[in-house]
Amino acid sequence: MRTSRVEAFSDGVFAIAATLLVLDLRVPSADPDLTGTLLRLWPAYAAYLVSFLTIGIIWVNHHTLLEHCRRVDRRFLYLNLLLLIAVGIVPFPTSLVGQYILSEHGAAAALVVYGLGALLIAIAFSGVFFYATYDGRLVGDKPAARRIWDEGRLFPIGLVAYTAGIALAFVAPIASLVIYGLTALFYALPILPVRSHEERR
C-alpha cells in the first residue's frame, strides 16, 4: 500500500485540528470595553499557541517517519487512526484551558484533561513509531530502521514531562501549561534523522 494517501488523510486531520483551534478565540458582540476583553483573553491565546505548536511538531515528526517508510500495511493504518483520534480531540482540552486556567475551581480539571490528551498523542505516536521501525517492517532499509528505532529511547522523556505537567495542574495551572509547551518544543528536537535524498520532481 502506498504511503501517499495515508499522508493526505493524516495531513488533513492535523491541519484541520490545528485550524479549528481559532474558533475558541471569540469575544461577545457589542462589548463596551473591547480592548480590556481582548487583553483578558490571553489564556486563550496561550492555549492556541501551545496546541498549534503541539500539533505542528507532531506533524513534522509524523512526516519525517513516513519519509522513511517504503510502504504501509493495514495495521499501520489503524494505529495511525488512533493517533488521529487523539490529535482530532485537541481543540476540546484547548478550549477548556482557555476558559478555565484562571478559574478557582476548574483550572486543575482543565489542565489534567489537557495533559491526558497530550499523553494520549505521545503514546499513540510511539505506537505508530515502534510498529513502523521494528525489524525494518515498513522502513525498507534495515540499518536505517535500527537507527531510527534506537532514537525512540528518548520518547519516555516526553511521557515523564507530560506526567509532571499533570501533577503540577493541581498546584500551579499556569506552570503546568508552560510544561506542556516546553514538552512540545522538546519533540521539535531533531530526534529522527532526516532522510538525506534530494527531491526528485
Added chain:
Amino acid sequence: MRTSRVEAFSDGVFAIAATLLVLDLRVPSADPDLTGTLLRLWPAYAAYLVSFLTIGIIWVNHHTLLEHCRRVDRRFLYLNLLLLIAVGIVPFPTSLVGQYILSEHGAAAALVVYGLGALLIAIAFSGVFFYATYDGRLVGDKPAARRIWDEGRLFPIGLVAYTAGIALAFVAPIASLVIYGLTALFYALPILPVRSHEERR
C-alpha cells in the same frame, strides 16, 4: 480520469467530517463543578469515538478500493459524491447521540437517526464498490476485480447489523450505540485484499 484528485477531495471530506466531531465536545464557561460536568459528558466522548472510527475505517476501505482502480469515470465520481454527502452528515447524528442518549424522550429518535446515517454510508459505499469492481470496469486487472467483487458478499452483514442497531434504539439506546461501534470494527476486518506492490517513489 486520474484517481489522484478524487482521492484528494474525498480525503478532504473524510478528514474534515471526522475532525468537526470535536466541536460537540463543549462545556459551559464558568461551570462551578467542571470535573462533574466533564465526567457526565461521557456519551459525547463515546459518540465521538464511534463516529471517528466509522469514518476512519470507511476511509481505509475507500483507500484500499481506489488503490485497485486504474482510472475513474464520471459516473463513479457521482456515486462517490453520494458517499461523501452521507459521510459529511455524520457530525449531525453524532451530536444528537451525545446530547440525547441519556434522555427519556429523545434517545430512540437520536439513535435511529444515527443508524440511518450509518446505513446510508454502508449502502453508498456498496454502490461505489460494486460499480468499480463490476466486470473489471475500473479495476484494470480482471481476475483481481472478480476476486474483490466476491468479497462484497460480506457487506450485507454490516447492513443487517446496522438495522439491528436501529431496532435496539427503541429499547436499549446504549446497546444500540455499542452495536454501531462494533459494526464499524467489523468493516475494519481485512475484507479487501491489499494491493501487494511496493511503493515506487
Added chain:
Amino acid sequence: MRTSRVEAFSDGVFAIAATLLVLDLRVPSADPDLTGTLLRLWPAYAAYLVSFLTIGIIWVNHHTLLEHCRRVDRRFLYLNLLLLIAVGIVPFPTSLVGQYILSEHGAAAALVVYGLGALLIAIAFSGVFFYATYDGRLVGDKPAARRIWDEGRLFPIGLVAYTAGIALAFVAPIASLVIYGLTALFYALPILPVRSHEERR
C-alpha cells in the same frame, strides 16, 4: 507552474465548504419533542443536499477542466481565487435557506441571496473556464482547447436557470430551491469531454 498544488488548495476549499454545511443541522438540547423537531428540520436537510450537490458538481467540472490543462499561470490562480471565494461563501446562504424558507417574511430574501451566490459561482467558473481554454492558452492541445471552448456555449443555460430561480424566490420559495437543485444537476451533465488517458502510476 504545475497544476497539482492549485488542485490541492482548491480541493481543500471545495471539501471544507461542503463539509461545513453540516454545522447548520442543529437541534436545541433537551428538546421534549425531538422527533417532531427533527422532522420540521427538513428545509435544512434540503438546503444541505442542494448545496453539497452544487459544490460537488462544480468540483467535478473543475477537476475535469484542470485535467486538460498542462500548466497554470498567475492570472489563472487569481481567477480561480475568485471562484473559491464564491464557493467558500456557500454555507452562509445555505444556512439562510434552512432557517427562512418557511418564514412569512424572510423566505424571498433568503432565496435571492442563495441564487446570487449560485450565480456568482457560475460566472466565476465561466471565467476560469474561458480563460483556460481560450486559444489553447493553458490547455496544451489546441484542437482539444477549441472543442472544450465550444462546449462553453451551454453555460448561459445555467445562468438563465439561476436567474429564473431568483425571480421565483418572490412568489414560490420552495420551487425556487428546486430550480437551484435542478440547475446543479444540469451542470452534472457531461459537458466537458473526459480526458481519455489511463492513469500512469
Added chain:
Amino acid sequence: MRTSRVEAFSDGVFAIAATLLVLDLRVPSADPDLTGTLLRLWPAYAAYLVSFLTIGIIWVNHHTLLEHCRRVDRRFLYLNLLLLIAVGIVPFPTSLVGQYILSEHGAAAALVVYGLGALLIAIAFSGVFFYATYDGRLVGDKPAARRIWDEGRLFPIGLVAYTAGIALAFVAPIASLVIYGLTALFYALPILPVRSHEERR
C-alpha cells in the same frame, strides 16, 4: 526532505483558515426584517473578502516560492509552522472587524488587532522567504536564488502599508480596512518570477 508534504499540510491550513471565515456570516433566526439585517451585515462581507484575498494571495506566493525549492529542511518546517500559526489566526481578527468596525468604542481595537495579525503574516512570510533563498540554501539553482532574494527588497513596502493601516485604525477604521485590502492586492503583484517549466505529468 521532499517539499510535497509541506505543501499538503500548508495548503490544508490555508484552505481551512479561508473557509472558516464564512462562519462569521450569521443572522439570528426568525428575524422579522431579514433584508435589512442582511444589508447591515456589509462589514462582515467586506472583512470576509479582505481576509480571503489576504490568505489566497499569500498562498499564491507560498506556492510560487516552494516551486523554486528543491528540498526543505527541519528549520524551514518550523519557520513555516510560525507562518501557519499566523495564517490560522486570521478568522479571529476578521470576526472582530465584522462585529466592531461600525462601533463607537471597539473599532480602533478591532482594526489594530487585524493589522497586527496581517503584520505577523507578512513578517513570518519574509522569514520563510529569506531563509529559503539565502545563498541558494533550498533553491537548487544559485543564480535563481539570488534573483528571487533580490525581489524580497519590495517586502518592506507591505510592512509599511500595514503599519499605516494600524495607525489609521484610530481615526478612520473603514479606511484602515481598505488599506489592508490594498496591501493584500500589492502582494498579488508578480514579485516572484514564475518558474517557467511546463508540468510533466
